[in-house]
Amino acid sequence: AAGVIQSPRHLIKEKRETATLKCYPIPRHDTVYWYQQGPGQDPQFLISFYEKMQSDKGSIPDRFSAQQFSDYHSELNMSSLELGDSALYFCASSKRTGNEKLFFGSGTQLSVL
Amino acid sequence: SQQGEEDPQALSIQEGENATMNCSYKTSINNLQWYRQNSGRGLVHLILIRSNEREKHSGRLRVTLDTSKKSSSLLITASRAADTASYFCATDGGQFYFGTGTSLTVIP
Numbered sequence: 597a598a599g600v601i602q603s604p605r606h607l608i609k610e611k612r613e614t615a616t617l618k619c620y621p622i623p624r625h626d627t628v629y630w631y632q633q634g635p636g637q638d639p640q641f642l643i644s645f646y647e648k649m650q651s652d653k654g655s656i657p658d659r660f661s662a663q664q665f666s667d668y669h670s671e672l673n674m675s676s677l678e679l680g681d682s683a684l685y686f687c688a689s690s691k692r693t694g695n696e697k698l699f700f701g702s703g704t705q706l707s708v709l
Numbered sequence: 710s711q712q713g714e715e716d717p718q719a720l721s722i723q724e725g726e727n728a729t730m731n732c733s734y735k736t737s738i739n740n741l742q743w744y745r746q747n748s749g750r751g752l753v754h755l756i757l758i759r760s761n762e763r764e765k766h767s768g769r770l771r772v773t774l775d776t777s778k779k780s781s782s783l784l785i786t787a788s789r790a791a792d793t794a795s796y797f798c799a800t801d802g803g804q805f806y807f808g809t810g811t812s813l814t815v816i817p
Contacts, residue, residue: 600751629805637799639752641806654806686751688805697742699804700751 597611597620602687602701609677609708617704621689630687646692648690677708715808723816728785730811732798739801741774743783746795790817
C-alpha cells in the first residue's frame, strides 16, 4: 500500500540558507500535518492543511511557510535557517472524516551547519 | 509539550514483563491515539480509543481512557525486545498534539 512520501530524506544546509521539504500524502487523504522533532524531543505540531487550505497553525516560526498544492502534495519552506532548526521534520496525512489515525512519512533530517 | 505529559519518561523492563505507560492531556478530545517510534524513524499508529470508550484491546496492547482525569494508559503485555521504542500519545481535539513520550527498553 502507498505510504506518505517525504523528500529529501536528509538535507544539510548552512545558516541563513533556505530549505524546501516535500510531502506526498497517501492518495485520497485530504489532510496533511507537519511536525518538527528535535533530538530527544516530542514531535511539535507546526501546521496543517485540509483540502489545500491551511486548517491550523502550531509552533511554526515566521521564517517558515507551507502550502498544499492541487495534487495534495505539500511543501514546507524554511528561510534564514538557524542552527536550532536542525531536527527531524515529519509529514503525516489522514482523512479528515472521522478524524482517524495519522500516517507518518519517514521524515526529513535537516542539519543546519 | 504542546498537549500533555507522559510518564514515566523512561522505562526499562525484562522481556516477558508487562510495561505500563501513562499519558495526561490538557484539553477535551475526540479521540486519543498511541504511536510508537523507533529511533529516528516515523511514528507508527498503534491504537485509537474514542472519547466515549473506556478500554480497548489490540493484540498485546490494552489502552484505557479516563476523560474525567484527562488521562490514558497503555499496557504492553508479555513484552519483547522488539518492543523497544518510544511511545507517544496523541490527542485529537480538532488537531493532533503529541505528549512527551516514554522511552521503553526491553532487555532480552
